[in-house]
Amino acid sequence: DTGVSQDPRHKITKRGQNVTFRCDPISEHNRLYWYRQTLGQGPEFLTYFQNEAQLEKSRLLSDRFSAERPKGSFSTLEIQRTEQGDSAMYLCASRGTGVNEQFFGPGTRLTVL
């Protein structure tokens, strides 16, 4: 069990640039979740996939955010035209069928200058 992995672990970018993060879930897990955590706060739900279908998106996910899971395995989260308010830790989690817990990756910390 290699766990959930995320890449990169840290990203520093300038305002206005686009960034893309990758999440590789535990291999047999069909559900994948993205959360955002700002400093001193609990994680907030962004979106989730069941296999390749994106089944729910939070209102936090503005038009500048897009997530994909093209083959039902890894997922990408892209932020276009980054703003300083996008600075946060982006967490990915996965869950298998019949299992009630989500397994979290180490997160990608984004800093927008």
Next chain:
Amino acid sequence: AQSVTQLGSHVSVSEGALVLLRCNYSSSVPPYLFWYVQYPNQGLQLLLKYTSAATLVKGINGFEAEFKKSETSFHLTKPSAHMSDAAEYFCAVSPQAAGNKLTFGGGTRVLVKP
């Protein structure tokens, strides 16, 4: 709709003393409840979960929590704090239905004094 309130953003305990972290939830449907721990610059690790079986749940590292429906609470306890327990703790709720997205509380940072 679901929400979680964690009372106390910071808790300081002496090594060997009782750890008590409070969590109250609001849910319009039967919930699942979770406690996660987060060490600096790391993801979340599950401590324990309530999934409608036993109301007293035991987790890893000596932690336990009790689900009290009448009080809408799921407080986390550990009888004797260890230095390694210094971390941030998050209570979370999810619906039992499909999707199961987690709604987290604001977190409680635990400081353990020698």
